[in-house]
Amino acid sequence: MLRLLEGSMAVAETVGRCRPDVIAAYPISPQTHIVEALSRAVRAGELGDCELLNVESEFAAMSACIGAAAVGARPYTATASQGLLYMSEALFNAAGLGLPIVMTVANRAIGAPINIWNDHSDALSQRDSGWIQLFAESIQEAVDLHVQAYRLAETLSLPVMVCMDGFVLTHAHEPVEVPDADAVDAFLPRVAPAQVLDPDAPQTIGAMVGPDAFTEVRYLMHHKQMAALDAIPHIAGEFAAAFGRDSGGLVRGYRLDGAETVVVAMGSVMGAIEEVVDELRDGGVPVGALALRCFRPTPTAELREALAPARRVVVVEKAMSPGTGGIVGADVRRALDGCDTRVHDVIAGLGGRPITKASLRTLLARAREDRLGALSFLDLDRDRVAAELARAGTPTAPGGHAAQALAAAGLWEEDA
Amino acid sequence: MPEPPFAITLKPGSSRANHTGSWRTERPEYVRRAAPCGTACPAGEDPQAWLYHAEEGGYEAAWRRIMADNPLPAVMGRVCYHPCQGACNRAQLDEAVGINAVERFLGDAAIEAGWTPDPPRPATGKRVLVVGAGPAGLSAAYHLVRAGHAVEIHDAEERPGGMMRYGIPRYRLPREVLDAEIERILALGVEVHLGSRVDDLEALMAEGRFDAAFVGVGAQLARRTYIPAGSAARVLDAVSLLRSVEDGDPPLLGRRVAVVGGGDTAFDVARTARRLGATDAIVVYRRTRERMPAHEEEAEQAVEEDVTVRWMSTIDHVDGDRVAVERMELDEEGRLRPTGEIEELRADAVVLATGQECDLGLLERMRGVEVAEGHVRVGAGLMTGRPGVWCGGDVLGREQTVTAAIGHGREAAAAIDGWLAGRHPWASASAPAAEIADFDLLNPWYFGDAPHAVRPRLDHARRVSTFDEVVGGLDADIALYEARRCLSCGSCLACDNCYGLCPDAAVIKLEPGGAYAYAFDLDYCKGCGICARECPVGAIRMVPEEI
């Protein structure tokens, strides 16, 4: 049954139906509504024996989840931005120990400068933590992904991060269907954990491993991620069969047939992109879009299959790696290794800046005219940057790296 | 449950596959070190060993452990001047353990309960003559009989016990106690001939009835020091005085008695005089208190009984009841010299307690026996120059105490047994002296604070009027308490420190009854030395590993 719900409420209700045993979280915008709602539910006794820990930090939150998972309990936490970074050490540990933990990340920028609005800097900064990272395009998908995430985490003994755009999805009200409680129960049977702290069968979890075995342990972690590439679509399929909705999976193509230009992106921006694609298609322009729903592990083969036929790929991403450029773009390039397809990184929507359809139209127009560099910044205020560079006298030797970067970013385009 | 992930998760207790013993440069060893009390005991007792049983309330076992060395615990517990307590490590903590009191408690308990010694070993067919039924002779006889030899004691007196009976007043050693312990020895099958003085040992041995002889005739003769005395003066000697008291017809001493001498006997006499009615008993001694040979507690008890002492004084002459006392002084070299200052005191009687001598007439015709300065020379195992003839007790002119005599009897008996058995060396040179558990080898921290329990004393009035025993015994509780004050120096008392404090859990508890309560698991012991350091009794030693 569709209900008009705020994204956070919908997620909280769904997480509740996944019957977590332990919820440990620390408040941070824009995740707070989720935890507040769950706190009300726990207090109201709606979640049975679920324990809610008001921890003193995100680091403690993830650590408590590690402890809970280690005794076979089903943990949940949610965070964002600085909070995700603050729990970073524990993130790597949870993945290294192979503990099934599900966490919502209400994606938000990372300071300095401090910024509470949406982009993907937080989640992407943890791409090497060993967590599975799923990105939701809509509130409905965010909801559905949590159910799949628990199934995935417990099947593979891996922690799973469900990423949903902060505010854009967490604070928006939309008609959404919260998965039926019984169906969720059926979808999430309790499975015996691969390792558990049990006095009847004591184990030592978290040994110190030296050079003699560390590489192997790491390889096995990689192998698990590769296995996830098979499990994720499989579970998405089972979910579709059980709940009648297509959500999750690795990638989702949109009007790719014969598309010369394909826009790749993650999260809630897909809607705007699709609308622009529709406009252009209606005008006979061969463009398509591809939603990357699973960022880690990287569905390299799927990306290649979907993008190889295109002439160019425009990767619109809400994060960047200063000094390099696109992050998703780099993955896409690896996937297209050896193909003629050109890949353009477009850094957009940082710190909550809207990615308007107008901007997307211009972007795609320039792409089709092959006026798009390898790396560009959507809606960058050239004058402001130029003025600041001039004021600060940042050395930009003609022909030097900085100068070329400026050119690549189209900062001198008008003058050119 | 599915297989846990590789390397990250391990099986419990799997580290036992890692033998850390290889890290060791020193290894701990359980050892037995000799407790100072035992090494100090002239009778050859090992108080630590029998206190160990007493601590557990195993009184009979404790008593039997004493009896292995000394057949007269009840006597010992009364007349011994307990050098063991002088050596006791506990004295450095609070006060020495009252070993002597516990021994007396055990001895009395044995008499009361009628415990009997372990039966003798099978008869050897050998026959040994023992001359003298004093502590030396009785001790020798006891050990010889238990070794399976036939023993025949000859003693000149009508009753056995020698100086224990005729030299030690009954207020120190009640006769029923003495009789009980002697009777227990004789009951083992010793043939006693009392009133049978041996004048010629050579002749007696020539009869061929004996395969060996032990002579412990003691020092029965008073040493007379000449004191010019008028006819009216009453001058007696200590030996005959004490003896006459024992025989029941004490001489009339009068109200004032002067005793000459500074040995235990002098004080015995003075105290006896008090009990015989003397109001003033004065001990006159030529040296300082420090140089006095009598044991401190003897002097103390005498003083408690109003005996007075004139130090640095000699009796110049006696005339009737007037005794001229000359004061002595020390010269530059600290030698005594008369001052000529004469002081007079009144005494109805003067008793000379200036030492005793041995009557060695029975050895005069005995070839090979060497006598020098009135004492018999002996070699290993106390055998005289005459093969088959041993001597012990006062006749050796060494420490002249009951305790020493008992020790001689034991040592000689062991030698005789070896000699008769044809063992070589027949005198088992007493086992290689074990390292002594000195105080600094102990870890006294672990011992509770527990002051020495005092024995009750007879009240003053009865002490100066009767011959009742002055020093009382301990009741069971206090005896147990006193026994448990023993630090068990050098011998494991199973306190579990080594077991509990080993960081590597490398100590194994063994079933009770073995040589040691624990063993080291050298597969894991890293040789840190904590066990040795924390052993309260110094029963663990670290020894270098050969690498």
Place this chain on the structure above:
Amino acid sequence: MVTSAELLAAAAFAGGGHPQAFPSFGSERSGAPVVAYCRIDDEPIRSHEPIAEPDVVIVQDPTLLHQVAVFDGLRPGGTVLVNTGKTAAELGIAELPGLPRVVTVPAGQIGREHIGRPMPGPALLGAFAAVTGAIALPALEAALRERFPGDLGDANAAAARAAHDREVASAAPA
């Protein structure tokens, strides 16, 4: 304000539509000027971007009219609903570029009458229903009653109805 957007969406949803409502994100502090958006469609809405070209602008606080560019991107022929007792002319917004239809509603006044407090939201939404027809009055009343249980819900509904009827009346040919 945010609540109004949600109520608008709720009313639309109750009417079988596919609404979407979201605030202008930020750490809101009560009293500070805020903007909220609402999309209403018959189809599920894909875009989540802020509305750049609104069909309708609802101004709850007329004092912002000359401080914030509230009419930016307003579609030609769009509608502006302003909470005020004055006329558009009095407010100086009668002649706006693109000549949007300006509707003034004494919403605070109506709110005070029915709810007891100058709450403009319900009245503005009632007027919105009347003026745009994008949502039906009963759906709005239902949404208000669901959001504010009991008497308060009835009062809110009454305020909405009053404003609605007032607009219908004024729109009716004289």
Place this chain on the structure above:
Amino acid sequence: MTDPTRIRYAQVGTRAVGNRLLDPAERALQSDPRRANAITSGHRACRGCGEALAARSVVDAAMAVAGGRVVAANATGCLEVFSTPYPESSWQLPWIHSVFANAPSVAAGIAAGLRARGRDDIRVLGQGGDGGTVDIGFACLSGMFERNDDVLFVCYDNGGYMNTGAQRSGATPPGAATTTTPAVPGRPGAELGQGKSAPLVAMAHEIPYVATATIADLHDLEAKVRRAMEIRGARYLHVLSTCPLGWGSDSALSIELARLAVETGLFPVFEARDGEVVDATPIRRRRPVEDYLRPQRRFAHLFEPEPQRDVLDALQRRADRNIARFGLDRHA
């Protein structure tokens, strides 16, 4: 008549771990062959490691109370490294190591998980060195305290980061030389007036139980674990554990030094409930601080080349203050 208890203890006080003269019930658990041996032989702790002994005593005692149903969360540190190097573990109970700073939170999560799964018959232990507890893990520890999570957290205090080669921690005693507070002439090593008392901070949380103990008295240590285990909620036990390597002391002295820390007054042994000190172990034979300092190389600079009187006096005053503050000279 003689007091029977005096008789019982006359020979060897209960200070000895066992003693055959004692009723088994009065012997320390470590004297019992049936002890759990929670951390068994073959671990890679240094010769004479006080922490290995402390951990075994604590966990064994906890397991005895809980009938073996104990789960432990361990912070990074010596204890973790020497007990669980792949492929061997010394632990015989369910045990987990996550990271350095989070042991208290992991333990809290375990407790919550067990409670949610209806398994609160299983008790939870948190463990760490002073670095993991007093410094980097302090926020997590304080949170665990403040929420009154059902965890007994034990800090094995060896006064520094010994796992990484003896650097200074917040629990390093003033005057001690560490590799980050090296001894230089005229300087005290670790600065006076720095460092913190984790037990006192724990008390400030008014949690049900806080206690200190040392490896020099296993009876006391075990008794405190027992009492702590009889309570639910957040409990804290701070155990002084000798580190021969970091302290520069003879491995055989590990117990002796812990004893001296107590007898000098430098390490007060006490017990607190709900934020109030309810008991303090009186000093038995008071010793000057120098007796404790001299055998340790980390304090050698206080005596050589010439004694740093001011520092020694300051340390003595520190001990005196403890003695006055906790009434440690009751019997003295």
